[in-house]
Amino acid sequence: MFAEAQRSARFAEALRLAVAQGLLGEQRPVAGFLDADGVRASVDALRDAFAVEPGVRVLHTFAAKAASLVPVLRLLADCGMGCEVASPGELRLAVEAGFTPQRIVLDSPAKTRDELRLALALGVTVNADSFGEIARIEKLRSPDSASVLGLRVNPQVGGGSIEPMSTATTTSKFGVALRDPGAREQVVGTFAERPWLTRLHAHVGSQGCSLELIAAGIAETYQLAEEINETLGDQRITGIDIGGGLPVNFAGDEARPAFADYVTALRKAAPKIFDGRYDLVTEFGRSLLAKNGFIGARVEYTKDAGGRRIALTHAGAQIATRTVFMPEAWPLRVGAFDGEGRPRSGRPVVQDIAGPCCFAGDIVAHARELPELREGDFVALYDTGAYYFSTPWAYNSLPRPAVYGFAGDPGGAGLRFAPVRDAQSLDSVAAESGLGHVDALTELCGAAHPQATQPGGNAHP
Numbered sequence: 001m002f003a004e005a006q007r008s009a010r011f012a013e014a015l016r017l018a019v020a021q022g023l024l025g026e027q028r029p030v031a032g033f034l035d036a037d038g039v040r041a042s043v044d045a046l047r048d049a050f051a052v053e054p055g056v057r058v059l060h061t062f063a064a065k066a067a068s069l070v071p072v073l074r075l076l077a078d079c080g081m082g083c084e085v086a087s088p089g090e091l092r093l094a095v096e097a098g099f100t101p102q103r104i105v106l107d108s109p110a111k112t113r114d115e116l117r118l119a120l121a122l123g124v125t126v127n128a129d130s131f132g133e134i135a136r137i138e139k140l141r142s143p144d145s146a147s148v149l150g151l152r153v154n155p156q157v158g159g160g161s162i163e164p165m166s167t168a169t170t171t172s173k174f175g176v177a178l179r180d181p182g183a184r185e186q187v188v189g190t191f192a193e194r195p196w197l198t199r200l201h202a203h204v205g206s207q208g209c210s211l212e213l214i215a216a217g218i219a220e221t222y223q224l225a226e227e228i229n230e231t232l233g234d235q236r237i238t239g240i241d242i243g244g245g246l247p248v249n250f251a252g253d254e255a256r257p258a259f260a261d262y263v264t265a266l267r268k269a270a271p272k273i274f275d276g277r278y279d280l281v282t283e284f285g286r287s288l289l290a291k292n293g294f295i296g297a298r299v300e301y302t303k304d305a306g307g308r309r310i311a312l313t314h315a316g317a318q319i320a321t322r323t324v325f326m327p328e329a330w331p332l333r334v335g336a337f338d339g340e341g342r343p344r345s346g347r348p349v350v351q352d353i354a355g356p357c358c359f360a361g362d363i364v365a366h367a368r369e370l371p372e373l374r375e376g377d378f379v380a381l382y383d384t385g386a387y388y389f390s391t392p393w394a395y396n397s398l399p400r401p402a403v404y405g406f407a408g409d410p411g412g413a414g415l416r417f418a419p420v421r422d423a424q425s426l427d428s429v430a431a432e433s434g435l436g437h438v439d440a441l442t443e444l445c446g447a448a449h450p451q452a453t454q455p456g457g458n459a460h461p
């Protein structure tokens with residue numbers, strides 16, 4: 001039913017139907033769309049890639065931050081996945097989505113004592129980020145806690161092409177920096193003294209990192225596990241969490257590199273990691289979701305400035321934040337559609353695709369050659385199923401856009417839609433902007449100055 005090659009035709013059909021059904025239009029000028037069949041197919045591809053090593057047990061978790069929407073997490077739970085969470089909010093979403101504690105991994109970089117207490121009480125897996133956090137866990141854990149407990153290490157194998165996305169640089173904030181003087185010995189000693197520590201965790205890269213770099217970081221982590229087990233004379237470390245971070249091809253439809261390429265790179269760098277002595281945990285986010293979603297946005301106006309055609313749309317920094325601020329690192333492919341949601345053809349015109357935010361840099365595509373866009377047309381921003389519409393930014397008091405899922409109709413042709421997140425109302429925007437505390441500051445400063453409030457006649461008593 002689902003094939004990668006048909007993705008662009010399928011998304012075009014989804015956009016056309018969304019316009020026909022009023023999910024996108026003048027009143028609803030921007031929304032996110034997620035292909036639920038595509039998500040299932042991506043999970044299958046991940047599972048199949050690791051199935052070439054039948055001797056090893058793998059828990060595939062989804063990194064919740066990549067698509068922090070409860071129905072999406074529920075779909076992934078239904079696919080048999082676990083969930084990696086990195087904040088109290090994400091932990092809450094994972095629990096609400098129905099992941100059992102055995103399938104939840106907590107990796108927050110700055111866990112509070114309360115967060116640790118809750119995680120230990122629930123029995124979710126906790127990867128400590130530092131020696132300081134191990135000390136806290138030691139005080140808080142009860143001996144009968146069901147939590148698997150581990151330590152995150154930074155193998156310091158270096159960064160990729162996007163500095164803020166590189167987690168294994170020398171000075172990365174994550175984990176214990178393994179190559180620092182004395183660090184390795186301290187890690188081994190820490191495990192020696194604490195029999196309840198049984199796991200190592202590394203999340204080496206992300207967008208911009210090569211498979212070889214990621215695999216090298218995991219190989220270092222595997223070697224550390226071997227060293228600890230040899231030193232302690234038993235199989236203390238029973239599991240290795242190899243993180244996520246497979247990059248996504250933003251240049252075309254193809255999912256490249258594939259999960260199978262990742263497994264091949266890992267087999268080359270650390271063949272014995274698959275021999276069954278270690279349970280493995282993965283934490284993929286972007287690579288599972290990005291290609292399965294797109295943003296649809298209406299063209300409100302077009303104009304020319306300094307010889308440049310500009311299409312003013314409703315998709316800008318509030319929904320494509322990374323692309324607007326780092327356009328070279330996060331280029332998005334754009335599709336052009338007419339007012340009925342049919343693909344536009346015709347001679348390409350160089351255009352800027354701008355967003356609705358009030359700052360000059362709010363451009364999602366610079367000088368892009370596209371069929372000429374007109375008022376009332378639509379654009380699609382592809383590969384935005386992870387970290388885009390699920391992670392909106394509240395700039396300019398722009399409301400969070402709606403998100404819809406779609407799937408093939410089991411009865412035959414056609415696609416069906418379901419709401420995943422409602423568009424935010426202006427009442428909600430006002431409430432989240434402190435409406436409930438409207439008088440807080442004037443009252444704090446004492447009585448209102450009469451002359452300041454007289455002209456409108458609305459002075460508060």
Ligand SMILES: *Cc1c(COP(=O)(O)O)cnc(C)c1O
Nearest residue numbers: 063203206244245283284285286
């Ligand atoms: C963000 C994150 C992931 C997922 O990264 P992707 O690049 O989306 O695959 C996995 N593990 C940890 C600890 C993370 O912070």
